[in-house]
Amino acid sequence: AQSVTQLDSQVPVFEEAPVELRCNYSSSVSVYLFWYVQYPNQGLQLLLKYLSGSTLVKGINGFEAEFNKSQTSFHLRKPSVHISDTAEYFCAVSEKGSGYSTLTFGKGTMLLVSP
Amino acid sequence: DTEVTQTPKHLVMGMTNKKSLKCEQHMGHRAMYWYKQKAKKPPELMFVYSYEKLSINESVPSRFSPECPNSSLLNLHLHALQPEDSALYLCASSQEGARNTEAFFGQGTRLTVV
Numbered sequence: 001a002q003s004v005t006q007l008d009s010q011v012p013v014f015e016e017a018p019v020e021l022r023c024n025y026s027s028s029v030s031v032y033l034f035w036y037v038q039y040p041n042q043g044l045q046l047l048l049k050y051l052s053g054s055t056l057v058k059g060i061n062g063f064e065a066e067f068n069k070s071q072t073s074f075h076l077r078k079p080s081v082h083i084s085d086t087a088e089y090f091c092a093v094s095e096k097g098s099g100y101s102t103l104t105f106g107k108g109t110m111l112l113v114s115p
Numbered sequence: 116d117t118e119v120t121q122t123p124k125h126l127v128m129g130m131t132n133k134k135s136l137k138c139e140q141h142m143g144h145r146a147m148y149w150y151k152q153k154a155k156k157p158p159e160l161m162f163v164y165s166y167e168k169l170s171i172n173e174s175v176p177s178r179f180s181p182e183c184p185n186s187s188l189l190n191l192h193l194h195a196l197q198p199e200d201s202a203l204y205l206c207a208s209s210q211e212g213a214r215n216t217e218a219f220f221g222q223g224t225r226l227t228v229v
Contacts, residue, residue, distance in 0.1 A: 032216060043121075043205055044158070044220040051216055090157055094218075100146050101209035101218035102171065105157035 002027040002093045006106035013113055015083055021076040021109045023091030030096040033074045034103070035065055038088045047089075050074060061085070086113045119221035121206050127227045130196060136224045138189040138206030146170075146211040147189040148218065149181060152203040164189060165211050196228045 007022040025031065032051050036044040048059025055067040065076045074091060088110050092103040119140045128134045138147065146165050150158035163171035164183040178200075180192040189206055203225050207218040 034217065036220075041225065043119075043222040044207075046217055046219070049217050099212045099215055100148075100163055100165065100170070101207070101215050102148070102160055102163060103158070103218060108155075108157055 002029075002031060002095065002104045004091050004093055004104055004106035006089075006091055006109050008109050009107065010110045010112065013081055013111065015113055015115050016080050018079050019077065019081050019085075019111065021089050021091075021111065023074045023076065023106060025072050025074065025091070025093050027072075027093060027095070031093040032096055032101075033065075033067060034092045034094070035059065035063070035074075035076050036090045036092060036105075037061075038090065038108075040087075044090065047076070081111070081113050083113050083115065085111060087111060119206055119208055119219050121204075121221035121224050123224060124222065125225045125227075127229060128193065128196065129229055130198075132196075133192070133194045135193065136191040136204055136206075136226075138191075138208075138221055139187055140208040140219070141187055142208060142219065143186075144208035144210055144219075145186060146209045146215065147183060148207040148209075149189070149191055150205040150207065150220075152205060152223070154202075158205055162191075193226075196226075198228050201226055201228045 003026045005024045034049045035047040050067045058064045091106040149161040152158040162181045167183045182190040203223045205223045206221045209218040
């Protein structure tokens with residue numbers, strides 16, 4: 001079984017400031033790691049994913065994340081946020097090699113960008 | 116085409132009604148999923164279909180009945196729901212087996228049970 005912990009339920013930040021959303025996971029098996037974004041009343045959109053290889057992954061909309069195996073973390077970063085980045089962000093894992101993409105999600109972090 | 120299309124976008128139903136949610140994808144994915152998301156909560160897995168066969172049922176009450184009529188379509192039949200079943204229902208699809216990496220989500224159906 002896997003579990004995902006998102007340490008902050010809400011992160012307020014000013015426009016053009018940098019932001020980091022934290023994610024830690026626990027699993028007895030190898031996992032894939034994901035960040036999804038959900039805008040109000042919408043579905044989930046994949047921001048980025050870590051499958052293997054380079055531990056720094058770049059995603060859409062200027063986001064990037066770094067996989068740290070020793071700390072079992074996968075923190076999401078953006079150097080300069082926009083008002084339009086205001087949304088709920090979910091970190092998720094799926095079991096590598098399971099054959100399915102059954103996702104275990106963290107509780108989510110609401111990113112609030114103000115002018 | 117990387118879209119998963121869900122209809123309807125919004126649905127209001129009474130506790131004695133029967134309704135269906137529909138999901139369609141044309142990415143050639145052979146795994147399809149239903150998730151339920153309550154307000155201010157993360158999505159929770161309900162069902163997984165693989166090659167049109169039900170592979171995972173996360174102990175979902177029988178008032179939710181999934182169906183996969185072909186490789187592109189996934190339905191969720193609803194009957195005798197309770198107000199606490201009001202939620203956003205998300206459909207997703209992915210490759211199956213060794214090629215599986217990520218799931219693609221639809222925009223969801225916002226269900227309100229009155």
